[in-house]
Amino acid sequence: MKIRSKLQGLMKRFGTCQKGGIAILYALSAVPVFLAAGSAIDYVRYFANTTELQAALDSAALAAASAKDATNEERVAVAEAIFIANLENGALSDADITCSFEIEDNTVVAAADMDIATSLMKFAGIETMRLSIGAEIAVPGDK
DSSP: OHHHHHHHHHHHHHHHOOSSHHHHHHHHHHHHHHHHHHHHHHHHHHHHHHHHHHHHHHHHHHHHHHOTTOOHHHHHHHHHHHHHHHHTTSTTTTSOOEEEEEEOSSEEEEEEEEEEEOSSGGGGTOOEEEEEEEEEEEOOOOO
């Protein structure tokens, strides 16, 4: 009981003290709050890039699958051209993106990978975030 009352008195004095104790507490808590806010900003950028990259990959795979009377090589060439065209005016126009398009069993298999540089998460030692997406589109058969 004696220890509890001493702790309560200490906490009460700490809360009412005007000698800078609260400023130290706020200064110490500012670092994790800053890192959490920075992580949120970097993840918003990550998901925005994911959306843009996925849309470009999906449309390229759809264009390749819907190319009528095209050989597999022609389908891959169409997919690559559409993918590049979709990204050239967007936020990812200068990004280093690795993409691949293959035709396997009448299916267009597309994949894209890139590293996104972080801005505020660097303070926590996280330099990049890896973004990997994929899509598979069936080539329609002759009817």
